[in-house]
Amino acid sequence: MRPRNMNKDWKATARTLSQALPYLQRYSGAIVVVKFGGNAMGDADAMAEFARDIVLMRQVGLNPVVVHGGGPMINEMLAKLNIESRFVRGKRVTDQATVEVVEMVLTGLVNKRIVQAIMDEGGRAVGLSGKDDDLMVCEADDPELGFVGRPIEMNVQVLRDLFNAGIIPVVAPVATGMDPLETFNVNGDTAAGAIAGALKADRLLLLTDVAGVKNAEGEVMTELSPADIRRLTDEGIIAGGMIPKTETALKALQEGVRAVVIVDGRVSNACLLELFTEHGSGSMIRDEALPPLTQK
Numbered sequence: 001m002r003p004r005n006m007n008k009d010w011k012a013t014a015r016t017l018s019q020a021l022p023y024l025q026r027y028s029g030a031i032v033v034v035k036f037g038g039n040a041m042g043d044a045d046a047m048a049e050f051a052r053d054i055v056l057m058r059q060v061g062l063n064p065v066v067v068h069g070g071g072p073m074i075n076e077m078l079a080k081l082n083i084e085s086r087f088v089r090g091k092r093v094t095d096q097a098t099v100e101v102v103e104m105v106l107t108g109l110v111n112k113r114i115v116q117a118i119m120d121e122g123g124r125a126v127g128l129s130g131k132d133d134d135l136m137v138c139e140a141d142d143p144e145l146g147f148v149g150r151p152i153e154m155n156v157q158v159l160r161d162l163f164n165a166g167i168i169p170v171v172a173p174v175a176t177g178m179d180p181l182e183t184f185n186v187n188g189d190t191a192a193g194a195i196a197g198a199l200k201a202d203r204l205l206l207l208t209d210v211a212g213v214k215n216a217e218g219e220v221m222t223e224l225s226p227a228d229i230r231r232l233t234d235e236g237i238i239a240g241g242m243i244p245k246t247e248t249a250l251k252a253l254q255e256g257v258r259a260v261v262i263v264d265g266r267v268s269n270a271c272l273l274e275l276f277t278e279h280g281s282g283s284m285i286r287d288e289a290l291p292p293l294t295q296k
């Protein structure tokens with residue numbers, strides 16, 4: 001039976017939907033790459049909520065691609081196996097034993113958990129890694145890091161094929177190399193940026209566990225230019241895990257991504273807040289030379 005009492009919440013829901021119309025129109029058909037970091041994954045409820053946002057994006061005509069991390073899950077498995085692990089400039093030093101664990105955890109456990117969450121919310125998702133259809137081919141990033149890959153060749157047609165079939169691609173950041181049997185561990189942010197660049201995505205959202213990029217005073221900067229990033233990095237204010245994110249942002253902008261947003265994945269409906277409201281969230285990085293974001 002239809003409830004008779006038009007209480008306030010229902011009116012607010014209708015108003016919110018109505019206010020979202022210009023944003024829905026602006027983003028219709030847009031490609032949005034979302035990097036879902038291991039620290040942003042949280043509990044089962046947070047995962048379900050993220051999956052729901054992604055399914056909603058697809059439902060209203062966007063083409064979302066999920067690229068995930070899983071650093072904390074890799075740490076947990078390495079600890080169980082008594083394999084030590086350390087990070088240099090936000091990237092995991094990866095030997096042969098480590099890369100095998102990374103591939104198992106990311107392409108198995110984490111990837112399938114996200115695919116399942118999207119399916120549970122009524123979407124269609126297919127999980128793949130950089131190895132599938134040679135999506136992402138890498139070379140060694142730095143000899144000091146071992147099997148850490150830097151993407152050198154992207155073959156994103158498989159993602160377009162999935163969009164056309166109404167399927168949401170979920171990508172694990174593990175890649176193939178030029179040599180047979182070579183496997184690379186790719187930082188999730190780096191992989192998301194390379195995919196967004198190759199697709200010339202309209203938006204790259206990097207979900208993490210902080211409110212955004214902070215300045216020397218610890219305040220979140222809502223807008224940053226590439227010059228701001230270079231300055232904050234030189235001053236050591238951008239450090240640790242934030243380095244791959246901001247490096248990724250700069251590279252993605254150069255490759256033709258319209259804007260990169262570092263978003264607090266702990267906030268409810270973080271992706272929807274960023275895309276479909278005036279409020280936005282987190283730190284937006286874009287080139288000043290481009291026209292304002294209200295113009296598509």
Ligand SMILES: Nc1ncnc2c1ncn2[C@@H]1O[C@H](COP(=O)(O)OP(=O)(O)O)[C@@H](O)[C@H]1O
Pocket residue numbers: 037038039040069071090207208209210212213214215237238239240241242243
């Ligand atoms: N200037 C900065 N602003 C915000 N966070 C920063 C900054 N410099 C370093 N960080 C660190 O970067 C971390 C985010 O990177 P990371 O932990 O790798 O995230 P994820 O696992 O979500 O990819 C933050 O938790 C914070 O500790």
Ligand SMILES: CC(=O)N[C@@H](CCC(=O)OP(=O)(O)O)C(=O)O
Pocket residue numbers: 036037038039068069070071072074090091092102148149173185186187188189
């Ligand atoms: C080279 C490198 O550092 N790879 C990452 C891949 C996972 C990742 O990026 O996970 P988050 O997004 O959760 O940090 C790692 O081994 O942890």
